[in-house]
Amino acid sequence: MIEVAEKVFSERGYAAASMDEIAELVGVSKPMLYEYFHSKEGLLLACIAQSRAALREVTERATVGAETAEEALRRGLLAFFVFIRERRQAWSLLRHEMALIGTPAADEIERTRRQQTDxxxxxxxxxxxxxxxxxxxxxxxxxxxxxxxxxxWCERFPAVTPETATGYAMDMLWSGLSRPGR
Incomplete structure (x- = not known):
């Protein structure tokens, strides 16, 4: 259900997404969707929470065993850029927060940021x-x-690989991070 809803939300946007369409694509009744998620917003929140958990898992796993902060950052960034390329629909939900300001979904997106920042x-x-x-x-x-x-920016330039994006980020970020106290 969440996978189908994620696809519909990312393609149509939250406002235009229809619980009827999601239920039909999943092969369940609309009342069944409401039984599980209570509302369209509840379904969106479940999609964002699942995306957040998946992003956390891939970035944490990528940094295990890194021997330096630079290596950990590089590995984590690469995992992030691979995630957004491979999970475009999940990324779409996480980045379209402006349409959700003032809603619980915006709070979920901020929790995703906080998770990555932590x-x-x-x-x-x-x-x-x-x-x-x-x-x-x-x-x-x-x-x-x-x-x-x-x-x-990478979405506008599909030829930019996750490795290239990671290299750009490290070139800009690591030079400042590697000089603590200055």
């Missing part, structure tokens, strides 16, 4: 001076924001 901050915390506890978190916010914009 992961990056944890990976980077040992890299920065322990006296400046906010530096890792601020740096993680910059990485997440920059990579979101780069991911949107």
């Amino acid at each position: 992961l990056i901050a944890a990976l980077m915390s040992g890299h920065f001076d322990s006296e400046d506890g906010m530096r890792a978190e601020a740096s993680a916010e910059l990485v997440v924001g920059a990579c979101e914009r780069l991911a949107i």
